[in-house]
Amino acid sequence: MSSRTREDRLTSSARLARGLKYSAVGPVDVTRGALGVGLGSVQSSASWVRNRYRRGRIASQLREDLAAAQEALLTEVTAAQEAVAALPATIKDARRTKRRPRPWVLAVAGVAVLGVGAVTFSIVRRSTQPEPSPLPPSVEVTPKP
DSSP: OOOOSSOOOOOHHHHHHHHHHOSSSHHHHHHHHHHHHHHHHHHHHHHHHHHHHHHHHHHHHHHHHHHHHHHHHHHHHHHHHHHHHTHHHHHHHHHHHOOOOOHHHHHHHHHHHHHHHHHHHHHHHHHHSOOOOSSOOSSOOOOOO
8 A cells, every 4th residue: 555645534433543543643643533523422412402402493383383273173163063053044044035036027028128129120120221312213114015
């Protein structure tokens, strides 16, 4: 294996293992490795605490949302129960108020429609016929003997 002058980038645990393995650079690597592992542990713990805090906030928000949803659902169920309880009376009222028009009303409406149609027909027919000319015809018609 070739020797390298540049130090390879090692993880904290790899540096700790290498420091324990080699005696010449051991104390420096052991110290750096131990510090790196400790800092990683602190970061991990802080991340875990932050996630627990977020989950707790999310859980409390979910509890509040659930309580609001339950309240809204209870209101809707109560309204539905009232509507179902009033349904027979509503159906009875609806049946009572719907009536067919009387026959004489239908007859009057039919006569009115026919009258309007007759007037419209006569107006259209007269407008399509040419008006007679007040001048005498240019060609005289002679009866045949």
